[in-house]
Amino acid sequence: MSLKVYVPCDTTAVSVGADRVAKMIATQAATIGHHITLVRNGSRGMFWLEPLVEVETEGGRIAYGPVTTRDVESLFAADFLHGGQHALCLGPTTEIPYLKNQERLTFERVGVIDPLSLDDYQTHGGWIGLQKALALSATEIVAEVKGSGLRGRGGAAFPTGIKWQTVLDTSADQKYIVCNADEGDSGTFADRMLMEGDPYCLIEGIVIAGLAVGATVGYIYLRSEYPRCWTTLNEAIRRCEAAGWLGPNIADSGRSFHLEVRLGAGAYICGEETALLESLEGKRGEVRAKPPLPAHVGLFGKPTVVNNVITLACIPLILARGGKYYHDYGQGRSRGTLTLQLSGNIQRPGLIEKAFGLTLRELLYEFGGGSASGRPLRAVQAGGPLGAYVPTHDFDLPLDYEAFAQRGAMIGHGGIVAFDESVDMRRMARFAMEFCAEESCGKCTPCRIGSVRGVEVIDRIEQGQNREANLVLLESLCETMQHGSLCAMGGMTPFPVQSALKHFPEDFER
Amino acid sequence: MEKTNANEVDPIVQTRLETLVARHAQRLGAMLPILHEIQAEYGFIPSPAISVVAHALNVSRAEVYGVITFYADFRTEPPGRSIIQVCRGEACQAKGGCELEAYAKRSLGIDFHQTTPDHAVTLEPVFCLGNCACSPSVRVGEEVYGRVDAATFDELVAEAKANTEQKAPAADAALGARS
Ligand SMILES: Cc1cc2nc3c(=O)[nH]c(=O)nc-3n(C[C@H](O)[C@H](O)[C@H](O)COP(=O)(O)O)c2cc1C
Numbered sequence: 001m002s003l004k005v006y007v008p009c010d011t012t013a014v015s016v017g018a019d020r021v022a023k024m025i026a027t028q029a030a031t032i033g034h035h036i037t038l039v040r041n042g043s044r045g046m047f048w049l050e051p052l053v054e055v056e057t058e059g060g061r062i063a064y065g066p067v068t069t070r071d072v073e074s075l076f077a078a079d080f081l082h083g084g085q086h087a088l089c090l091g092p093t094t095e096i097p098y099l100k101n102q103e104r105l106t107f108e109r110v111g112v113i114d115p116l117s118l119d120d121y122q123t124h125g126g127w128i129g130l131q132k133a134l135a136l137s138a139t140e141i142v143a144e145v146k147g148s149g150l151r152g153r154g155g156a157a158f159p160t161g162i163k164w165q166t167v168l169d170t171s172a173d174q175k176y177i178v179c180n181a182d183e184g185d186s187g188t189f190a191d192r193m194l195m196e197g198d199p200y201c202l203i204e205g206i207v208i209a210g211l212a213v214g215a216t217v218g219y220i221y222l223r224s225e226y227p228r229c230w231t232t233l234n235e236a237i238r239r240c241e242a243a244g245w246l247g248p249n250i251a252d253s254g255r256s257f258h259l260e261v262r263l264g265a266g267a268y269i270c271g272e273e274t275a276l277l278e279s280l281e282g283k284r285g286e287v288r289a290k291p292p293l294p295a296h297v298g299l300f301g302k303p304t305v306v307n308n309v310i311t312l313a314c315i316p317l318i319l320a321r322g323g324k325y326y327h328d329y330g331q332g333r334s335r336g337t338l339t340l341q342l343s344g345n346i347q348r349p350g351l352i353e354k355a356f357g358l359t360l361r362e363l364l365y366e367f368g369g370g371s372a373s374g375r376p377l378r379a380v381q382a383g384g385p386l387g388a389y390v391p392t393h394d395f396d397l398p399l400d401y402e403a404f405a406q407r408g409a410m411i412g413h414g415g416i417v418a419f420d421e422s423v424d425m426r427r428m429a430r431f432a433m434e435f436c437a438e439e440s441c442g443k444c445t446p447c448r449i450g451s452v453r454g455v456e457v458i459d460r461i462e463q464g465q466n467r468e469a470n471l472v473l474l475e476s477l478c479e480t481m482q483h484g485s486l487c488a489m490g491g492m493t494p495f496p497v498q499s500a501l502k503h504f505p506e507d508f509e510r
Numbered sequence: 511m512e513k514t515n516a517n518e519v520d521p522i523v524q525t526r527l528e529t530l531v532a533r534h535a536q537r538l539g540a541m542l543p544i545l546h547e548i549q550a551e552y553g554f555i556p557s558p559a560i561s562v563v564a565h566a567l568n569v570s571r572a573e574v575y576g577v578i579t580f581y582a583d584f585r586t587e588p589p590g591r592s593i594i595q596v597c598r599g600e601a602c603q604a605k606g607g608c609e610l611e612a613y614a615k616r617s618l619g620i621d622f623h624q625t626t627p628d629h630a631v632t633l634e635p636v637f638c639l640g641n642c643a644c645s646p647s648v649r650v651g652e653e654v655y656g657r658v659d660a661a662t663f664d665e666l667v668a669e670a671k672a673n674t675e676q677k678a679p680a681a682d683a684a685l686g687a688r689s
């Protein structure tokens with residue numbers, strides 16, 4: 001029997017050497033005449049352990065990591081192919097506390113299966129949701145999604161079922177599903193991991209969305225910073241078409257769905273849904289005024305569902321196990337699981353999927369193990385570059401949309417970036433303004449000009465020029481941006497700045 | 511290189527551009543796919559492309575130019591043989607990204623958006639590569655690298671130079687057409 005060895009093909013695993021390790025394992029096995037099957041899986045999301053190598057044994061999968069090419073020979077010597085003892089052995093993968101203490105629903109298959117194997121997908125519960133949806137009316141599908149309590153994972157947390165209902169209720173000769181795979185927020189990588197590790201799950205979610213609202217064409221708008229996703233998604237689509245999961249006659253149902261991936265071109269603002277639609281139409285990615293909502297007048301003027309990758313990837317499970325199953329996770333108005341992405345100065349960075357309600361402290365210390373540097377943590381930025389900096393005394397905040405909003409923070413796409421005490425919060429505030437100046441679409445003055453002024457004012461504060469007056473000016477600039485901007489780019493850039501000013505005033509006094 | 515008149519486009523380039531554009535012109539929202547295709551071929555968007563794209567999509571040249579200049583990815587000048595992007599995102603900053611950025615500029619002797627005099631490397635900033643869990647991150651061509659320090663950066667530069675040394679200077683014909 002051929003032994004199965006797993007080495008991830010995930011971007012981050014490869015970024016720290018997974019390809020070289022995979023190659024060396026294959027060569028070594030061939031040299032000593034062991035027949036192995038090398039599977040390039042997605043990542044389990046325990047990135048401090050990457051490259052994480054797993055072997056399939058009778059007692060389940062055994063993990064070794066982080067493995068470098070220098071370790072390969074000794075792994076063979078220790079008979080790792082049969083789960084042998086070695087300094088890098090981590091025991092059964094699913095028993096590693098980081099993974100064991102998660103509630104993986106959306107990421108159930110990521111890191112487990114061969115991402116492009118249709119067989120693997122099917123034997124791990126794939127296509128059940130779609131089969132169920134094919135037997136339901138559009139209204140029934142939408143009702144299931146409403147019942148799940150799912151809210152958009154792209155940032156705005158808008159109820160997905162209600163968005164779908166609006167598109168369903170709008171009649172048109174053509175409707176579209178647009179998947180927002182722009183994942184521009186720094187500190188986020190859940191979309192990428194899912195697309196690289198379980199692309200069929202996303203495709204299944206998109207097709208179900210199409211059935212739910214009466215759309216027959218879909219686009220995945222992918223950021224160009226993700227070349228591996230581009231390859232994987234295109235290959236996944238090709239295989240789905242060949243197998244009849246996409247195309248003119250999905251699973252012999254007589255229903256059709258056509259799906260394409262389109263590449264962005266390095267503009268953060270194209271993650272904003274209306275700028276994204278402009279970009280898909282071939283224009284400059286400038287934000288549109290709302291109303292009309294994309295649900296009424298979207299891509300090419302047609303009713304359009306725009307949903308984030310993770311939102312859509314939640315759908316197959318909701319259909320397969322029912323909205324109630326999903327709703328049973330979470331708390332308050334934040335239902336289901338949240339896919340948190342922990343990074344920055346943290347010992348154990350990674351992907352943590354957990355029901356809403358975990359506190360930041362639990363996330364940072366129990367999962368994350370505290371700072372990587374060993375110095376105390378000082379702040380985290382939650383929710384991407386437009387998210388507030390949260391100080392340590394707020395670490396007991398539960399991860400819940402409403403609880404965060406109450407403290408002027410947001411969960412957004414679930415990225416949490418940790419900083420130790422060496423962080424200069426004035427520099428971070430300046431960066432927020434600089435980022436806005438760089439990425440503004442230019443449509444409104446408070447955002448376009450205000451951000452440039454913001455950088456200048458912070459520089460003057462740094463140089464000690466009229467510090468008091470400039471601090472007042474910075475506050476009022478933030479107010480103007482917050483209230484005078486068309487979209488959240490200009491409207492929320494003040495959040496990191498104001499939170500830095502509020503919680504870390506000492507950094508502005510030096 | 512032979513001097514070409516500003517209005518005269520090398521017919522080979524013209525034909526090639528028309529072929530590239532024709533691959534996508536019938537698609538809805540064809541502009542970005544076309545520009546990506548042209549850039550994949552030439553490494554940048556040569557100026558004669560603007561008219562070809564405008565004509566094929568029935569839009570003004572100003573509109574095509576407006577799109578090209580809006581997006582950070584599209585360039586109107588040929589880049590170096592390798593493009594190295596250094597991440598400026600917060601997760602990278604939290605792990606020494608700023609120091610790496612400074613080192614990259616210092617060791618290459620150029621600023622962001624510039625190319626080394628030997629045309630080997632163009633240095634670009636990038637706002638997150640989705641590699642935040644192994645920061646700081648760098649991208650060279652289609653490959654992303656994590657946990658990059660000064661020593662790894664030097665290795666990446668050396669490797670990039672070695673890999674592209676044999677490569678002919680990017681798209682001579684298009685360069686001619688640009689003048
Ligand atoms: C400046 C800005 C950037 C955004 N970037 C993204 C992004 O990269 N990915 C994403 O899914 N949503 C992003 N959004 C949110 C989208 O506008 C939109 O709310 C989302 O795609 C809707 O999908 P959802 O309901 O499934 O979350 C961004 C919003 C703003 C204002």
Ligand code: SF4
Pocket residue numbers: 269287439440441442443444445447448485486487488489490491
């Ligand atoms: S706030 Fe900024 S990004 Fe948003 S529409 Fe205005 S100028 Fe464009």
Ligand code: FES
Pocket residue numbers: 186187188597598599600601602603637638639640641642645646647
């Ligand atoms: S912030 Fe640098 S890779 Fe995400």
